Amino acid sequence: MKKQLLMWGFASVLANAQAPAGYYNSANGLSGASLKTALSSIITNGHQDKGYNALWTGFKITDIDKNYENDGSILDIYSENPTGADPYNFIPVTNQCGTYTEEGNCYNREHLIPQSLFNSASPMYSDINFIRATDGKVNAMRADYPFGIVGTATSLSSNGSKLGSSASPGYSGIVFEPVNEFKGDIARMIFYFVTRYQSKLATFSSGDILGNSTFPGLQSWELNVLLAWHNQDPVSQAEINRNNASYAYQGNRNPFIDNPNYVNQIWAPADTQAPTTVTGLSVSGTTSSSISLSWNASTDNVGVTSYNVYMNGNLQATVSSTSATISGLSPSTTYPFYIVAKDAAGNSSPNSSTVSGTTNAPIDTQAPSTVTGLAVTGTSPSSISLSWNASADNVGVTSYDVYMNGNLKTSVSATSATISGLNASTTYTFNVIAKDAAGNSSANSSTVSGTTDAVPPPTNCVYENFENIPAGTTGYLTRTWTNNGITWTATDARTDQTISNKAITIRDGALTSSSSANGIGSLTVTTQLKFTGSNGTFTVKVNGTAVGTIPYNISAATTTISNINISGNVVVTLENNSTTNRVAIDDLSWTCYSGMAKQVQSISPETISDQNTLQISPNPVSNNEIFVKGETQNIKKAEIYNLHGKVMQTIDQPFKNSKNSIKIKNLEQGIYILKLDASSLKFIVK
Numbered sequence: 001m002k003k004q005l006l007m008w009g010f011a012s013v014l015a016n017a018q019a020p021a022g023y024y025n026s027a028n029g030l031s032g033a034s035l036k037t038a039l040s041s042i043i044t045n046g047h048q049d050k051g052y053n054a055l056w057t058g059f060k061i062t063d064i065d066k067n068y069e070n071d072g073s074i075l076d077i078y079s080e081n082p083t084g085a086d087p088y089n090f091i092p093v094t095n096q097c098g099t100y101t102e103e104g105n106c107y108n109r110e111h112l113i114p115q116s117l118f119n120s121a122s123p124m125y126s127d128i129n130f131i132r133a134t135d136g137k138v139n140a141m142r143a144d145y146p147f148g149i150v151g152t153a154t155s156l157s158s159n160g161s162k163l164g165s166s167a168s169p170g171y172s173g174i175v176f177e178p179v180n181e182f183k184g185d186i187a188r189m190i191f192y193f194v195t196r197y198q199s200k201l202a203t204f205s206s207g208d209i210l211g212n213s214t215f216p217g218l219q220s221w222e223l224n225v226l227l228a229w230h231n232q233d234p235v236s237q238a239e240i241n242r243n244n245a246s247y248a249y250q251g252n253r254n255p256f257i258d259n260p261n262y263v264n265q266i267w268a269p270a271d272t273q274a275p276t277t278v279t280g281l282s283v284s285g286t287t288s289s290s291i292s293l294s295w296n297a298s299t300d301n302v303g304v305t306s307y308n309v310y311m312n313g314n315l316q317a318t319v320s321s322t323s324a325t326i327s328g329l330s331p332s333t334t335y336p337f338y339i340v341a342k343d344a345a346g347n348s349s350p351n352s353s354t355v356s357g358t359t360n361a362p363i364d365t366q367a368p369s370t371v372t373g374l375a376v377t378g379t380s381p382s383s384i385s386l387s388w389n390a391s392a393d394n395v396g397v398t399s400y401d402v403y404m405n406g407n408l409k410t411s412v413s414a415t416s417a418t419i420s421g422l423n424a425s426t427t428y429t430f431n432v433i434a435k436d437a438a439g440n441s442s443a444n445s446s447t448v449s450g451t452t453d454a455v456p457p458p459t460n461c462v463y464e465n466f467e468n469i470p471a472g473t474t475g476y477l478t479r480t481w482t483n484n485g486i487t488w489t490a491t492d493a494r495t496d497q498t499i500s501n502k503a504i505t506i507r508d509g510a511l512t513s514s515s516s517a518n519g520i521g522s523l524t525v526t527t528q529l530k531f532t533g534s535n536g537t538f539t540v541k542v543n544g545t546a547v548g549t550i551p552y553n554i555s556a557a558t559t560t561i562s563n564i565n566i567s568g569n570v571v572v573t574l575e576n577n578s579t580t581n582r583v584a585i586d587d588l589s590w591t592c593y594s595g596m597a598k599q600v601q602s603i604s605p606e607t608i609s610d611q612n613t614l615q616i617s618p619n620p621v622s623n624n625e626i627f628v629k630g631e632t633q634n635i636k637k638a639e640i641y642n643l644h645g646k647v648m649q650t651i652d653q654p655f656k657n658s659k660n661s662i663k664i665k666n667l668e669q670g671i672y673i674l675k676l677d678a679s680s681l682k683f684i685v686k
Contacts, residue, residue, distance in 0.1 A: 018244050019258045027255075031265045033215035039255045039262065040195050046251040047196075049123035055109050055131060060092050062245040063133040067238040074107050075238065077182040078138040078161050087158035090133075100136035103158055110134040112186055113193045114144035117205045124197060128246050129254050130189040141176075146209045147186060148175030148225050149297075169299045170221030173208060180320065184233025187226035188256040191263060194218055195255070216267055223267060228303030230256075230263050231344035232320055264344075268302060271345035275300040278307065278339040278352035284323065288331040291357040294323040298341035298349055308340040310351075331362040364438035368393040371400065371432040371445035377416070381424040382465070382500065384450040387416040391434035391442055401433045401441075411435075421501025423467065427451040461518050461592040462486055462572075466504050466585070472496035476507050487514040497530050499556050499586035505530055506538075507582045510575040519567035519593035524560040525574070526586045527552035533581035541573040542566050550574065552583045565593050568646025614676060620684035626662045626674060628655075628681075638662055639675040648672065 027038040050058065065075040068082065073089035080086060088104035090096075097106035110132045118124045138157040151167035159179055166175040178186055194201065194210065194217030202212050211217050218226065235257055243257040256263050280296035298304050309317045309324045312335060316326050329335065336356045341349040368391040378385035391397050402410050402417050405428060409419050422428065429449050434442040468483040472495045479490045492509030495502070504511060520542055527538065529552050537549040540561060548561040572590065576583060614630035621627075638654035641647055654662050654676070662674075667685045674681045 019247075019253060023253070024255065024259065027262075033266075035262065036195055036198065036215055036217070036266045039266075040198050043192070043196050043252045043255060047123065047127075048251045049126055050128075050250055052109075052126045055126055055128060056093065056096055058128045058246075058249045059096075059133040061249060062128055062242050064092065066241060067236070074133050076107060076134050077132060077178060077185065078110075078134045078142075078157050079103070079159050080181070081159050082179070082181040090135075096133075097136060100140075103135055103137040106136050107133045108136045108139055110139045110142070112147075112189050113209065114207055116144055117207045117210060118197075118200070118203075124193075124200075127193075127196070128250055129196070129252070130193045132189075144207060145174050145176045146171070146207065146222055147190070148177060148222070150175060150177040167297060168221055168225050169297075170224070171208065180233060182233070183229035184231075184235065185239055187229040187233075188235070188239070188254060188260075188263070190218070190226055191230070191256045191267075192254040195266075196252075224300075224303040227263065227268055228305050228344060230260070232305045235260050268344065271302050271343060271347060273301045273343075274347040275304045275341035275343050275349040277350045278341050281337065281339055281352050281355045283355060283357035285325075286357060286360050288360040288363050289329050290325050290327040291329060291335060291337075291359060292323065292325040293337055293339075293355070293357070295339055295352065297322050300341070300343045300347075302343055302345070304341050305344045306342045308342060308348075310338050310340065311335050329359050331359050334358040364395050364436060364440060366394045366436075367440040368397045368434035368436055368442040370443045371434050374430065374432055374445050374448045376430075376448060376450035378418075379450060379453050381453045382422050383418050383420040384422060384428060384430075384452060385416065385418040386430055386432075386448070386450070388432055388445065390415050393434070393436045393440075395436055395438070397434050398437045399435050401435060403431050403433070403444075404428050421498075422452050424452050425454045461520065461590055462513065462516055463587075463589040464488065465500075465587055466502045469495050469502055469504055472502070476509075478509075479504065486516060488512070494582075497582075497584045499526055499528050499584050501586075503528075503584040503586040505582055505584045506574075506576045508576065508579040510573050511585055511588075512573040513571055515569045515571050517569055520564050520570045520572065521591035521593035522560055522562040522564060523548075523572070523588075523590040524558065525550055525588040526556055526558045528556040528584045528586075529554050530582045530584050533578065536576075536578045536581050536583070538574045538583070538585075539577055541575065542570050544571075544573075549577075552581075556586075558587070564590075566647075567593050567641070614679050614681060616674065616681050616683045620686045621664070622686070624664050624666065626664060626683060628660050628662065628674075628676070632660055632676075635676045637677060640664065640667070641673045641675065642670065 024042060026042060027035055030038050063075050065071060065073050068080060069086065074092060076090060079088060090107045095106045098108060100106050112130045115125060138161060141155050141163055148166045148168040148171060150162045150164040153162040153164035155163040161178045163174065163176050166172055168175060198214040198217055201210055201214060201217055204210055206212065206219065209219060209222050211219055216223055239257050243254050247253045275298040278295050278298050282294060283291060284294045285292035306318050306320050308315055309326065311326055317324050334356050336354050338354045339352040371388050371391050373389035375387055376384060377387045399411050399413050401408055404419055410417055427449055429447050431447045432445045464483055468481050470479050470481060474494055474496050476492045476494055479493045479495060481488055488511065490504045490506060490509065490511045492507045494505045497503055497505045523540060527550055535553040537551050539546050540548050540550060542564060547564045550559050574585065614628055617627055617629055632655040635655055636653060638651045639647055640649040648667060649665055651662060669685055671682060671684055674683055
């Protein structure tokens with residue numbers, strides 16, 4: 001419901017407001033400070049201080065919504081939506097409180113003049129004529145800040161009341177600005193306060209609001225704001241109802257609701273000074289039927305109340321803010337605009353400079369044609385490539401949405417796409433939709449199916465695509481999963497990031513495999529730095545020994561470490577060398593290394609010496625010592641392998657301190673290979 005406006009005539013307002021006959025007789029014929037003093041005496045007489053706690057009872061008759069929803073809820077000026085449904089409602093008494101956690105919890109007592117300015121002294125502390133029932137959270141947001149025009153908002157209530165930096169001339173601090181519907185209400189309640197308590201103002205703190213003398217009683221910048229609000233937002237029926245209820249409750253009235261003319265008679269003598277010329281006029285937005293404008297605020301000795309927006313020399317709109325949107329225009333047409341600022345007395349500024357704006361081309365409502373020729377052009381174990389014919393459109397196709405199994409997978413501008421991160425040996429269905437710049441979509445193309453390739457039997461001993469990691473979560477925890485016979489453990493890891501598809505992200509931790517047979521030849525992995533941080537490396541360890549590093553940066557990159565060449569059972573670890581960088585890992589694999597194991601298999605059981613006539617004797621060996629016959633003095637390295645190719649012992653310069661024997665370490669019973677540089681000898685431990 002929009003605010004019901006009243007006639008400004010004194011007789012009409014007085015009759016509606018139900019002030020007692022002769023209530024204001026002693027103020028007749030006065031103006032300026034004399035009128036203010038006379039009104040102060042009138043509204044001081046009969047004022048009954050009911051006490052602070054009694055406000056809760058008073059609100060049940062003064063602050064009930066009888067003019068908007070008329071639903072018996074609290075009429076809260078900080079949450080009321082004058083043109084639609086309220087964001088929330090308060091039940092009288094039930095929802096009153098002193099504590100709250102968020103907007104809509106409860107209502108409390110809002111002193112429009114902060115009680116800190118008068119040390120919470122009576123009777124100001126409990127004067128219902130300037131205390132409203134408002135949302136507790138927004139009341140706290142407003143705090144002790146003065147009322148004014150907000151330039152840049154830092155906080156907003158549900159109905160659009162805002163807190164932020166001041167755009168009011170003469171003040172640069174933080175201010176609170178209510179919605180337009182209640183600006184006049186607040187102005188008139190503050191005028192009541194500085195009139196009722198004018199004799200005490202010299203003892204109050206100013207709070208950048210109050211003056212320290214009986215007249216004018218307000219700081220000039222605040223007075224100008226409130227005069228403008230009073231003039232642009234006339235008295236409403238809701239204010240009249242509250243004034244009557246307040247009079248019944250505490251025995252005095254707000255004279256500026258009963259007779260709005262008192263405001264200008266006291267504070268605004270004849271104003272003949274025009275506002276300054278509007279500057280900074282610019283076009284801030286266009287559509288095919290509208291042009292939006294913005295400009296800098298004009299200044300005035302009293303206060304700018306409105307701006308007239310002219311198009312082609314004709315008045316198009318009158319607004320109170322520094323922006324406007326002119327609608328109902330023709331497409332692809334240029335229009336000139338200028339602005340005139342006006343004050344409450346009707347003084348007009350000179351015309352601003354003219355700015356021209358051109359509406360957009362007509363709105364495009366025609367959809368592109370259906371995509372044809374959709375086909376699968378290539379497959380791999382983890383991807384399917386597609387291509388199709390270009391769609392046609394009256395303006396132009398801008399993109400193609402590619403759907404897989406009915407879900408949007410990617411948007412591209414070309415007539416081809418590759419969908420990655422798929423499972424091997426799996427069939428997927430695809431369709432494509434063409435879109436234009438206006439957002440019009442074609443019908444679905446026909447559907448085509450494609451099947452990813454099987455993973456080739458490696459080359460890779462181990463392949464991990466991280467599709468089986470725990471469900472994506474953001475916390476950094478220890479994560480464990482099993483895939484393709486390998487159990488993986490990731491410490492200080494999260495699972496919600498992606499590279500080709502799922503990936504494991506390590507912060508101050510490591511990724512470690514369980515033991516894998518058949519050794520490791522070369523290792524390949526894809527990495528990418530996530531969020532913020534700097535380039536760095538992972539250290540790759542095999543069985544606890546570093547074998548190389550993997551770099552990472554903000555771009556996904558695949559790196560291979562070659563010639564690791566460790567046989568037997570291996571445990572592979574990737575350690576993050578930074579404690580803060582968060583790095584995703586994907587598509588990790590390594591090739592088998594049969595190295596010595598192949599040599600083991602090529603030696604027949606009967607062969608116990610090689611072409612260089614080296615021999616082990618006795619064989620089987622005993623007492624953990626191997627005796628070797630032949631030329632041993634130049635041998636640089638001895639290695640002992642089991643029949644799986646696992647290195648059991650390595651000795652550099654094995655015959656340095658002994659002519660022909662090697663001490664061995666507690667080998668279990670079985671057959672082993674002694675590798676002496678390029679020669680291999682088989683021996684038995686019993």
